[in-house]
Amino acid sequence: MPRLTNQLPKYRKHSSGKDRKTLNARVTINGRDYLLGPYGTRASKNEYDRIIAEYLASGRSPSFGLSDDLLICEVMLEYLKHCRRYYGTGATSELHRVKLALRPLQKLYGKQTASDFGPKQLKAVRETMVRDGLSRTGINARIKRVVRMFRWAAEEELLPASVHATLKLVSGLKRGKTEARETEPIKPVEWETVVATMEHLPPVVRDMVRVQFLTGCRPQDVCGLHPGCIDRSGEIWVATPADHKTAYLGRDRKIYMGAECQAIIRPYLLRAENAAMFSPAEAMKQRRDSANARRVTPASCGNRPGKRAGGLAGTRSKKQPAASYTATSYRRAIHYACDAAFKPTEKLIANDLKRWQSDHRWSPNRLRHTRGTEVRQKYGLEAAQVFLGHAAANVTQVYAERDEAKAREVARAIG
Numbered sequence: 001m002p003r004l005t006n007q008l009p010k011y012r013k014h015s016s017g018k019d020r021k022t023l024n025a026r027v028t029i030n031g032r033d034y035l036l037g038p039y040g041t042r043a044s045k046n047e048y049d050r051i052i053a054e055y056l057a058s059g060r061s062p063s064f065g066l067s068d069d070l071l072i073c074e075v076m077l078e079y080l081k082h083c084r085r086y087y088g089t090g091a092t093s094e095l096h097r098v099k100l101a102l103r104p105l106q107k108l109y110g111k112q113t114a115s116d117f118g119p120k121q122l123k124a125v126r127e128t129m130v131r132d133g134l135s136r137t138g139i140n141a142r143i144k145r146v147v148r149m150f151r152w153a154a155e156e157e158l159l160p161a162s163v164h165a166t167l168k169l170v171s172g173l174k175r176g177k178t179e180a181r182e183t184e185p186i187k188p189v190e191w192e193t194v195v196a197t198m199e200h201l202p203p204v205v206r207d208m209v210r211v212q213f214l215t216g217c218r219p220q221d222v223c224g225l226h227p228g229c230i231d232r233s234g235e236i237w238v239a240t241p242a243d244h245k246t247a248y249l250g251r252d253r254k255i256y257m258g259a260e261c262q263a264i265i266r267p268y269l270l271r272a273e274n275a276a277m278f279s280p281a282e283a284m285k286q287r288r289d290s291a292n293a294r295r296v297t298p299a300s301c302g303n304r305p306g307k308r309a310g311g312l313a314g315t316r317s318k319k320q321p322a323a324s325y326t327a328t329s330y331r332r333a334i335h336y337a338c339d340a341a342f343k344p345t346e347k348l349i350a351n352d353l354k355r356w357q358s359d360h361r362w363s364p365n366r367l368r369h370t371r372g373t374e375v376r377q378k379y380g381l382e383a384a385q386v387f388l389g390h391a392a393a394n395v396t397q398v399y400a401e402r403d404e405a406k407a408r409e410v411a412r413a414i415g
Contacts, residue, residue, distance in 0.1 A: 009055070011048045013039050029055055058156060059085070070158055072117060073110040076102055078158065079149045090243045091326045092220045101142035102149070104128040114150075114159055119170045122146065126173070129180075136180040140172040188370035189362045197362070200337040204283040207264050208330065212364060214261040216371035216388050218245060219327040219364040221255060225265075228273035230257070237262055253389050276324030283333075284321045327364075335361045 014024040014035060025036040025044040034051050037044035055061075061078055080098070087094040104125050109117060125146065129139045147167045153159040173180055194213070198206045212222045221241050230239045237257040244253040257265070268277040322329070335357075342360035344353065368388070376384040 008052060011036070011045065027051060070114045071110070072112055072114045073106060075114045075149065075153050075158060076106060076110070078156075079152055082152060088243075091223075091328075092243065092245055097142075098145050098149075101145035104132075105146055114153065115163060117150070117163060118166055122167055122170050126170075130178065134180065135183040136173045136175065136178055137183060139180055143170070143172070186366060186369055188373050189366040191370070193362060194367070196341045197334065197337045200340040201333065202283040202286050204278050204280075204286065205325075205330070205333045205337075207268070208278050208325070209334070209364070209367065210264055211257075211261055213367045213371055214264075215239075215255045215257060216368050216375065217255045218368060219330055220244070221253065222364075223276075223278065223325040223327060223330055225255075225277045226274055227269045227271060227277065230265075230269075255389075256387065278325055279323060280321040280325055280329065281323065331363050334364055338362065 009027045009029050011025060011027055014026040014033070023039040025039040025041075025048065026033050027036065027048055028034075029051070034047075036047040036051075059081060061081075080095070080102075083095045083098050087098075089095060108125060108128065109121055112121075122143065126139060126143055129142060134142070147164070147170075150159065150164045150167055154161040154164045175182065191213075194209065198209055201209065208222050211217075211225075212219065215222075221239075221244055224241050224243055225239060229241055230237055239255040239257065241253055241255070246253065265277060271277070325333075338361040339357055344356050348356055372384050372388050375387050379387075
């Protein structure tokens with residue numbers, strides 16, 4: 001008979017006591033005995049129910065009741081389980097950022113008792129991030145995620161609250177007061193640059209760029225579009241993606257699509273309701289069909305469509321294109337097109353070539369900044385806030401650059 005994995009720890013007798021009147025009840029969880037009081041009494045059974053309820057609330061954690069000797073790696077394991085339940089495992093989930101933040105902590109102090117972790121150890125973890133070349137703002141964000149883990153552990157009574165309280169005393173890195181590098185703010189991308197790049201993009205990715213620019217949505221939003229999430233009942237279509245950046249906060253994201261955007265996506269609606277509208281497999285097929293149309297070798301010679309070079313007819317590559325784009329694969333496709341559109345005028349060595357490519361590449365999130373800036377200039381900050389889907393106007397100001405022309409006009413008027 002298979003062993004039951006969901007069975008609860010049993011209410012049973014304790015070995016102490018020689019007669020029935022002095023027998024105590026107990027329950028054993030993770031190797032630790034909890035004495036409940038005289039066996040068979042209502043009070044002992046109530047105590048059993050209380051402990052079991054706490055155990056189930058912890059998600060049957062293997063660290064339940066072991067907080068005194070808990071290691072940091074054990075706290076991390078429990079916290080990642082919580083993050084999977086709370087944030088999910090989608091491509092845009094906070095879980096992935098938490099994992100990156102915890103890596104240096106595990107490397108340096110994974111085997112240390114969690115209750116002994118303090119500000120000096122946290123600063124050592126931060127210094128490791130500085131040596132790894134991370135930016136100042138990125139380091140501050142990752143350290144906040146580390147401290148948040150200790151707050152969660154204190155909330156779950158895995159660690160004393162004093163551990164989290166002392167870690168909060170560590171202030172973030174300040175500009176000009178640290179060796180950590182600074183990052184340039186994300187700027188809008190010139191539309192002429194986008195047009196030059198689109199000439200080297202597959203038609204599918206080209207349409208993704210146009211849709212993202214027209215709607216001002218995030219890269220992961222355009223990657224996750226599918227016919228079922230678009231309300232086409234009105235003059236303006238409204239897409240409501242289920243998986244977006246602030247979904248875990250209970251907020252809805254609405255993407256508004258006008259006539260031009262509707263014309264672009266209409267051919268992509270002829271598929272299953274939950275199928276991704278923009279598919280890498282479709283982009284690859286378009287690329288192969290285009291290459292086949294340009295071939296000058298007779299069809300009876302060389303590789304035929306469906307035949308892999310050096311392989312047998314009909315064989316398939318081990319790595320097949322995914323069903324939908326991710327923000328990473330979408331950005332990578334644009335970078336490849338940038339490399340083709342903006343080639344250096346002379347041959348460069350490896351490091352200089354990388355620097356050239358970095359200077360001449362743009363990422364899809366800059367399209368959102370470009371559209372946000374235009375909307376703010378024409379319709380004001382509030383309109384840009386609603387259009388971009390921000391809960392607060394101060395967030396919109398990060399994405400939508402201020403209209404410097406207005407300041408110049410004022411200066412011209414007042415002399």
